[in-house]
Amino acid sequence: MKYKKLFETVKIRNVELKNRYAMAPMGPLGLADAEGGFNQRGIEYYTARARGGTALIITGVTFVDNEVEEHGMPNVPCPTHNPVHFVRTSKEMTERIHSYDSKIFLQMSAGFGRVTIPTNLGEYPPVAPSPIPHRWLDKTCRELTVEEIHSIVRKFGDGAFNAKRAGFDGVQIHAVHEGYLLDQFAIAFFNKRTDAYGGPLENRLRFAREIVEEIKQRCGEDFPVTLRFSPKSFIKDWREGALPGEEFEEKGRDLDEGIEAAKLLVSYGYDALDVDVGSYDSWWWSHPPMYQKKGLYIPYARLVKEAVDVPVLCAGRMDNPDLALAALEDGACDIISLGRPLLADPDYVNKLRTGQVADIRPCLSCHEGCMGRIQEYSSLGCAVNPAACREKEAALTPALKKKRVLIAGGGVAGCEAARVLALRGHEPVIFEKSNRLGGNLIPGGAPDFKEDDLALVAWYEHTLERLGVEIHLNTALTKEEILAANVDAVLIATGSNPKILPLDGKNKVFTAEDVLLDKVDAGQHVVIVGGGLVGCELALNLAEKGKDVSLVEMQDKLLAVNGPLCHANSDMLERLVPFKGVQVYTSSKIVDTTEKTAVVDVDGELREIEADSIVLAVGYSAEKSLYEDLKFEVADLHVVGDARKVANIMYAIWDAYEVAANL
Known part of the structure; x- marks a missing residue:
């Protein structure tokens, strides 16, 4: 078996894992109840990953302290708020997870400090090791007192004791990584203290040292205590992060100090280091979007692994099993986190x-x-x-009555609807007007950094074939054909069409879709109209191919409308576009074309920009004409995805799942 090494056992302290896969910690927002226990959703969520074969489950963050830094319940679980209740709900979860021969560690946090997300902050002033700027708000953080540090340390002991009693196999400390509170203490850029918790590296790591010593004293030396750890911060300045390949002066933790810190932390008693890089000032490293390469943490994990004698975990877009296998075989890490x-x-x-x-x-x-x-x-x-x-x-529940369901459109919404309907025992039939499934995922997945969009198309093609779903390609249905079909229900998933601007020069005005699919030659000098997600990704793609690209956007910034929900994605893309040499014109609009140029109104001033082509990325319009034709003719009729409302892949899938799961 090719991946046999990924299924060898490995130990963290005295806890043996059945394979080399861990579930990386992700914020368990929505998985707690009002008393700080795990709610039923949380229990089912973690148990499902154990059932799926993952050897080690690491929960998302839980807060041990709610006095120094208030965290409104039920934001995330809390092992110290109501210990009896926490143990009761956690015990149900840990017992179920152990049934699958999986282990589970509780991740416990000292707090967020200056990076507290504003929606979670409430009226409490943010805290930090020193009076420094908050990451998101125009506020100065309050310096923690020594008494408050000692209080948090004791709470870690309480939390770990409760976790051990609840059946957790170990804990992970959150974190000397990503610029959270413990990390703020560890980094001189944030820590300006002159007491025992500031100054030399050993002092800045004192908080983290006292935590592991407290837990070991309360729970025993053999109770595993692991640490989320970033050996490098990628901080250029306050709220300014570095891009891959960018030359800059590190203001946070550099690799030399990172390796030294790793050695010290292990000497203090940490039993494993869970390695990544980055900070909230550069959070496209800590939360890597598709614009970061896969396995981006492997080189940093290797440096840590060479410096310490405890297991090293490595996450960061590690879903390619060949990449994961190579990381293990090369000795870069011991455990793969997904x-x-x-x-x-x-x-x-x-x-x-x-x-x-x-x-x-x-x-x-x-x-x-x-x-x-x-x-x-x-x-x-x-x-x-x-x-x-x-x-x-x-x-999904089996259908009470089998229905033959016609699906007009084989984009992501149509494919998801067909998958769910088939799993429930219905008989879906897809009619797709083009020569393949995938819809907007096909042009969207054309750039190299969007390879997983095409992987999702391949997954749907494989899954629908395995489920035996009937598919008709190159078939655009009419109202009459649908009405004549012998079906019980109709789903309209006809997607959306690119918006077109009324411009002259039709022989050089193209849609983003046509350029992405190489249906047309955009030439060397390309002017893209529209600085939303599609326009920015197209600009990045063409710039990486060596094209001279200009990007024209009416708003005063890129991605101002319908950009990615997560700032890690939008912030990185917004900075990558000019970093890759794209000339950006905001507060601008195209007004005319000439044989060799685009005429652009730049904040009231007309400019001619050299243009072999003008590419439109100005949005999409729902294609719901078929739905409008049928809405008074078909009793069981639904419209999903972009045909209902132009959005993104997520809402197309979620729409389709909701409707198909209840048909």
């Missing part, structure tokens, strides 16, 4: 173990359902897996 890939497919590990790689639903690194929704709505989910974090409520 975060978002296990949101997308809780059965990833079992599918890989049994050679069903094509059955693994891919993660898009889009952050729409996970980090984006955490950021905006304090709720964890997944764009491609609507059942994530609601495994019981969204579980």
Whole structure:
């Protein structure tokens, strides 16, 4: 078996893991109850990943302290708020997870400090090691007192004691990484203290040292205590992060200090280091979008692994099993952490173990359902897996009566609807006007950095074939054909069409879709109209191909309308576009074309920009004419995805799942 090494056992302290896969910690927003226990959704969510074969479950963050830094219940679980209740709810979860021969660690946090997400901050002043600027707000943080530090340390002991009693196999400390409170103490850029917790590196790590010593004293030396750790910060300045390949002066933790810190932390008693890089000032490193390469943390994990004698975990777009295998064989790490890939497919590990790689639903690194929704709505989910974090409520049930369902459109909404209907025992039939399934995923997946969009198309093609779904390509249905069809229900998933501007020079005015699909030659000098997601990704794609690209946007900034929900994605893309040499014109609009130029109104001034082509990326219009034709003719009629409302992949999938799960 090719991936046999990924299924060898490994130990963290005295805890043996059945394979080399861990579930990386992701914020458990929505998975707690009002008393700080795990609610039923949380229990089902973590148990599903254990059932799916993952050897080690690491919960998302829980807060041990609610006095120094207030966290409104029920934001996330809390092992110290109501210990009896926490133990009661956690014990149910840990027992179920152990039934699958999996282990589970509780991640416990000292707090967020200057990076507290504003929606979670309330009226409490943000805290930090020193009076420094908050990451998001125009506020100066309050310096923690020594008494407050000692109080938090004691709370870690309480939390770990309760976790051990509840059946957790160990804990992970959150974190000397990503610029959270413990990390702020560890980094001189944030820590200006002159007492025992500031100054030399050993002093800045004192907080982290006292935590592990307290837990070991309370729970015993053999109780594993691991640490989330970033050996490099990628901070250029306050609220300014560095891009891949950018030359800059590191203001946060550099690699030399990172390796020294790793050695010290292990000497203090930490039993494993869970390695990534980045900070909230550069959070496209800590939460890598699709614009970051896969396995981006491997080089940093290797440096840490060479410096310490405890297991090293490595996450960061590690869903490619060949990449994961190579990381183990090269000695870069001991354990592979999967975060978002296990949101997308809780059965990833079992599918890989049994050679069903094509059955693994891919993660898009889009952050729409996970980090984006955490950021905006304090709720964890997944764009491609609507059942994530609601495994019981969204579980598919067999159809009471088998129906033949006609689906007009084979884009992502049509494919998802067909998949769900087939799993429930219905008989879906897809009619797609083009020569393949996928809809807007096909042009959207054309850039190299969007490879997972095409992987999702391949997954749908494979899954629908396995389920025996009837598919008719190159077939555009009319109202009359649908009415004449012998079906019980009709789903309209006809998607959307690119908006077109009334410009002269039709022989050089193209849509983004035509350029992405190489249907036309855009030439060397390309002017893109529209600085939304499609326009920015197209600009990045063409710039990486060596084209001279100009981007014209009416708003005063890129991605101002309908950009990615998660700032890690939007912030990185917004900075990458000019970094790759794209000339950006905001507060601008195209007004005319000439034989060799585009005439652009730049903040009231007309400019001619050299243009072999003008590419329109000004949005999409719902294609729902078929639905309008049928809405008074078909009793069981539904419209899903972009045909209902132009949005993104997530809402197309979620729409289709909701309708098909209840048909």
